[in-house]
Amino acid sequence: MFKVGDHVVYPYHGAGTIKDIEEKTILNEKLNYFIVFFPLNNVTLMLPENRIKSSGLRKIIQPKEVEDLVMALKPSEVASKKDAAKPYSKENETLLKSGSILDAAAVISNLTSKEEGRTNGLHMEDRKNLDRAKQFIVSELMLVKNISEEEAYQFIDEHSQGA
Incomplete structure (x- = not known):
């Protein structure tokens, strides 16, 4: 399981750190809650231990997995004119909710290609999803x-522009 100090990712919220584990009694039931702080959004969440598995909470990727991220960020085939006209909002939202950094990279790759x-x-929904995907990966x-937030954004831009 997780312990205080672990860096974790929570789907749709991004990466944060487990700051504490508190035992609370609610409706005569004792339960441990993981207190997770997300610095990029300045948000703290309390996640009950019995829902951790179903929540999609995971540890951050290992440094050696960054190369997989670089490959996933590379632009895909340029969207056809027919596909470029319609927003991909549902598909992209599903990918973002998965909590996978590679799924978020796929959203960036697809939308960057579509934008070109x-x-x-991009449509407003696509622009929103592109921004969410970037923020998720940056965190x-x-x-x-x-690295800093600025350096993380630069990393994404460098690897998603097809340079």
């Missing part, structure tokens, strides 16, 4: 690579 295929940029990269 459009003359007037994890900051902890994995011990």
